[in-house]
Structures are given as structure tokens and as C-alpha cells.
Amino acid sequence: MSTNPTIIRTKASDNVGIVTSELGLSTGTVIVDGAVLLQDIPMGHKVALSEIKENAAVIRYGETIGYATSSIRAGEWVQESKISLPLPPDIDSIALPDGKRQKPQPLEGYDFQGYRNPDGSVGTKNVLGITTSVQCVAGLTQYAAKRIKRDLLPKYRNVDDVVALNHTYGCGVAINAPTAIIPIRTIQNITLNPNFGGELMVIGLGCEKLRPDWLTPDNDTSNILYMQDEAFHGFSEMIDGVLLMAELHLKKLNQRKRETCAASELVVGMQCGGSDSFVGLTANPAAGFAADLIVRAGGSVMFSEVTEVRDAVHLLVPRTINAEVGRALLDQMKWYDDYLRQGQADRSANPSPGNKRGGLSNVVEKALGSIVKSGTSPIVDVLGPGEKIRRKGLTFLATPASDFVCGTLQLSAGMNLHVFMTGRGTPYGLPMVPVIKVGSNSKLSNRWFDLIDLDAGPIATGEKTTEEVGWELFHLILDVASGKKQVACDKLGLHNDLVLFNPGPLT
Ligand code: CA
Numbered sequence: 001m002s003t004n005p006t007i008i009r010t011k012a013s014d015n016v017g018i019v020t021s022e023l024g025l026s027t028g029t030v031i032v033d034g035a036v037l038l039q040d041i042p043m044g045h046k047v048a049l050s051e052i053k054e055n056a057a058v059i060r061y062g063e064t065i066g067y068a069t070s071s072i073r074a075g076e077w078v079q080e081s082k083i084s085l086p087l088p089p090d091i092d093s094i095a096l097p098d099g100k101r102q103k104p105q106p107l108e109g110y111d112f113q114g115y116r117n118p119d120g121s122v123g124t125k126n127v128l129g130i131t132t133s134v135q136c137v138a139g140l141t142q143y144a145a146k147r148i149k150r151d152l153l154p155k156y157r158n159v160d161d162v163v164a165l166n167h168t169y170g171c172g173v174a175i176n177a178p179t180a181i182i183p184i185r186t187i188q189n190i191t192l193n194p195n196f197g198g199e200l201m202v203i204g205l206g207c208e209k210l211r212p213d214w215l216t217p218d219n220d221t222s223n224i225l226y227m228q229d230e231a232f233h234g235f236s237e238m239i240d241g242v243l244l245m246a247e248l249h250l251k252k253l254n255q256r257k258r259e260t261c262a263a264s265e266l267v268v269g270m271q272c273g274g275s276d277s278f279v280g281l282t283a284n285p286a287a288g289f290a291a292d293l294i295v296r297a298g299g300s301v302m303f304s305e306v307t308e309v310r311d312a313v314h315l316l317v318p319r320t321i322n323a324e325v326g327r328a329l330l331d332q333m334k335w336y337d338d339y340l341r342q343g344q345a346d347r348s349a350n351p352s353p354g355n356k357r358g359g360l361s362n363v364v365e366k367a368l369g370s371i372v373k374s375g376t377s378p379i380v381d382v383l384g385p386g387e388k389i390r391r392k393g394l395t396f397l398a399t400p401a402s403d404f405v406c407g408t409l410q411l412s413a414g415m416n417l418h419v420f421m422t423g424r425g426t427p428y429g430l431p432m433v434p435v436i437k438v439g440s441n442s443k444l445s446n447r448w449f450d451l452i453d454l455d456a457g458p459i460a461t462g463e464k465t466t467e468e469v470g471w472e473l474f475h476l477i478l479d480v481a482s483g484k485k486q487v488a489c490d491k492l493g494l495h496n497d498l499v500l501f502n503p504g505p506l507t
Pocket of ligand 1: 273401402
């Protein structure tokens with residue numbers, strides 16, 4: 001990566017550079033290769049480093065992000081309107097890998113203080129999760145969670161939190177539609193998240209389509225409470241019932257103690273949202289470096305967001321460990337192409353207006369910057385939405401790019417820690433797992449000093465290297481997983497709702 005104080009070019013073949021100055025650059029500024037700015041260009045936006053003729057490729061990250069709709073002069077602002085969207089990589093013509101992937105070099109000696117569970121998984125928090133089988137009960141579970149926190153939690157000092165796992169599914173849905181498997185297994189697997197310590201309680205209404213006993217893996221009905229149960233006279237009896245059940249679980253959770261666990265027990269979900277063009281230059285490369293460290297330490301990393309991977313999938317298939325995993329990755333892309341087509345949308349629905357204001361012109365440019373957070377490790381497995389993680393190493397979990405939907409699905413896959421990169425800024429957080437937020441530029445990180453956990457901005461200015469920030473993130477991950485450091489969104493209590501991915505019809 002070549003950097004001068006004002007412009008970043010990722011690869012020597014790039015014919016556009018990114019303006020890094022916080023105030024943007026003014027007309028007349030001399031930049032790389034002697035090009036002179038022909039107009040004012042804001043931070044994060046692209047400048048042509050040489051002349052780009054009409055229909056010629058616009059190149060960033062060494063890849064074609066589109067074609068010039070008209071001739072662009074050196075020093076011109078390369079805005080979205082000047083780039084036509086190229087076709088996505090043709091899934092059927094991408095060669096599957098030959099299976100000769102080098103094993104990552106082991107990294108030893110790193111551990112954290114986690115909660116070991118009977119099923120072998122490791123938690124980073126100690127949380128009582130209250131599972132629900134239908135949205136109808138959300139009012140009751142929210143009320144109950146408040147009461148449990150007020151009346152019971154002070155007695156159980158080792159328990160961090162009580163969280164009602166409310167969602168919009170359960171009734172009024174075509175529960176027999178083939179795609180219903182996605183929301184159903186998502187809810188089932190969320191309750192198995194390592195941070196809940198295997199202590200399961202389900203609150204149902206009674207008449208819903210999603211049967212509460214589907215949510216208890218061992219069919220133990222003693223952990224299910226129905227509001228419509230005729231034993232209850234009035235709301236206060238229902239609450240008493242929930243509190244009674246909660247206390248049994250709190251007693252068990254309170255016995256959990258942190259112990260030394262190898263870094264190989266980390267299951268980290270990587271995501272970005274509210275992206276700008278710096279995310280692909282600073283925060284995602286640092287996250288990718290940290291992802292490689294976790295994989296080298298024997299841990300698990302997930303990356304997701306199909307629409308932000310689709311246009312770079314030709315770069316990912318060669319990284320899969322065998323033809324079967326490569327095929328699974330392509331199948332997930334195909335499934336999503338069809339899903340978008342059915343909704344009469346296409347991949348141009350991403351990026352968002354904010355992404356564009358941050359300098360991201362189109363989904364190709366976004367995808368090339370997005371996949372960087374996967375690091376360089378081999379991709380050992382591909383999961384469909386709602387599936388649970390099966391292997392150590394780097395896994396692709398197919399999810400929508402929508403922040404809260406992706407987060408919900410990574411949670412159900414079993415992540416015990418979330419790393420979230422942002423450039424425009426989002427307060428995103430989850431109460432079930434710690435969410436470390438990495439800012440892609442110092443302008444944001446400084447302004448949002450109490451919302452961002454780590455600033456990757458110094459990579460853009462050359463003050464720090466990607467490796468330095470990557471190591472900082474790795475150490476922060478271990479500290480947060482150990483409960484030694486609290487993330488910004490937990491300090492402030494900023495937490496998003498669970499949002500299920502339900503591609504099926506409502507009734
Ligand atoms: Ca996202």
C-alpha cells in the first residue's frame with residue numbers, strides 16, 4: 001500500500017486513489033504521480049490518478065470496480081455516476097480449488113478467562129437468556145426481565161445479565177414453507193449460544209405455530225412456561241411463575257466461574273456496517289490480520305454478508321479447502337441471487353446512501369473492501385443462515401448484510417465475541433455477546449470517543465501499520481472475552497433487537 005499524507009492507493013495497478021485528509025482536498029493540490037486536483041474532493045472519495053478513457057476499467061484494490069461512463073481526466077473526482085456497474089462474477093465459470101491449501105502457521109501462548117460449558121463450548125459472558133416461541137409474549141418477557149434484574153439478580157453476583165430473546169417469528173407465518181427452516185433453526189441455535197451456559201427457559205403463549213417444545217433440545221418441558229396455562233390467574237401469577245423458573249436457572253448460572261481457556265476457544269463473528277471507503281483500507285485489514293491470528297491460535301472466525309461477498313467471490317473460492325466447500329460457497333451465492341430476483345431486486349440495492357456519501361461508489365467496491373476482514377486463512381466451511389458452527393478455522397456463514405440480521409445469525413451460529421467495523425458510525429450492540437466496535441477513520445473515532453472501542457484510523461495516516469492495529473485488536477478481543485474490559489455499547493447499555501432472517505411468507 002503506497003501512502004502519502006493525502007491519498008491512499010492500495011495496489012500499484014490502481015488508477016484511483018482515496019482522499020484521506022479529514023477536510024478533503026482542494027482544487028490545485030498536487031497528488032500522486034504529479035496529478036493535480038481539478039476539483040474539491042471530500043474525505044473518503046476517489047480521485048483519478050491518471051486519465052481513464054470512456055469504457056476503460058476503474059481499478060481499486062487491483063480489481064475492476066466498474067467502467068468509466070465517459071472519459072475521466074487525471075485529478076478528477078470519480079463519483080458514482082462516472083462508473084458503470086460491471087456484471088457480477090459468473091458463478092458457473094469459477095474454477096473450484098484443487099484442495100492444496102497451506103495450513104496456517106500455529107500461534108501458541110494466548111489464552112483468556114472464559115466460562116467452560118458442559119457441551120465443550122466456552123462463554124465470554126454469563127447471561128440468563130429467556131427464549132420465546134412467539135412475539136405475542138414480548139411484553140411479558142420484557143417485564144419479567146426487568147423484575148428479575150431488580151429482584152433476583154443482586155443475589156446472583158456471578159450472573160452478568162438477563163436478556164429476553166424476543167423476535168418477530170412464531171405465529172402468522174407459513175411454518176411449513178421450505179424456507180421456514182431458517183428462522184426456526186436460528187431461534188433453536190440462539191438458545192445454545194455459549195454465553196447462556198446451557199440454561200434454557202422458554203416462554204410461550206400456548207396457541208402459536210412454533211411449538212415451544214421445538215426450542216428445548218432435550219424436550220424437557222419443565223423449562224417451558226405458557227401464558228395461556230389455566231393454572232395462572234392474572235398477570236402477576238404469570239410473572240411469579242417466570243421468576244420461580246428464572247431463579248432455578250440463576251442458581252446454576254451463578255456457579256459458573258471463569259477459567260483459563262486457550263485462544264482456540266474463541267468464536268469470533270466479523271461484520272461491518274455503516275461503511276465508508278476507509279473500512280476496506282484500515283478497519284477491515286486490521287480485523288483480517290486479527291482473524292488470521294485467531295485462526296493460527298486454533299480458534300474460529302466467521303465472516304458473512306452475502307451481498308458484500310458476491311462480487312468478490314472469485315477471490316474467495318480459491319481459498320476454500322476443497323471443491324466441496326468451494327461448491328457450497330457458490331451455492332449460497334446462487335441461492336441469494338434467486339432470493340433477490342424473487343423480490344425483484346438485485347445487488348445494486350447495496351450500498352446504502354450513507355455508504356455512498358462515505359465514498360463507496362458501488363457494491364463491487366464495497367465487496368472488495370468487505371472481504372478483507374476475512375484475512376488470508378483457508379475457508380474451511382460454509383454454513384447456511386441459522387446453522388451452527390461446525391469447524392475451527394475460518395468459516396463463511398451466509399447471511400444478509402443487514403447489520404442486525406447478520407448479527408442475529410452469527411449469534412445463532414455460536415459466536416462468543418463480535419467484532420464490528422464502521423466508518424460512518426453506528427451504535428450497534430448486542431446484550432448477549434460483547435461487540436467490539438472498530439472505527440475506520442480517526443474523524444469518526446474521535447467524535448464518537450465513547451462509542452468506538454478501537455480506532456483503525458492511524459493506518460490511513462501512516463502512524464500505525466495494519467499489523468500493529470491487528471495485534472491491538474487481537475489483545476482487545478482476549479481482554480474483552482476475559483471480562484477484563486467492557487465494550488462501549490455495554491457501558492452505555494446500547495443494544496439492538498434480534499432480527500430474524502425469514503425469507504418465507506407470512507399468512
Ligand atoms: Ca453489515
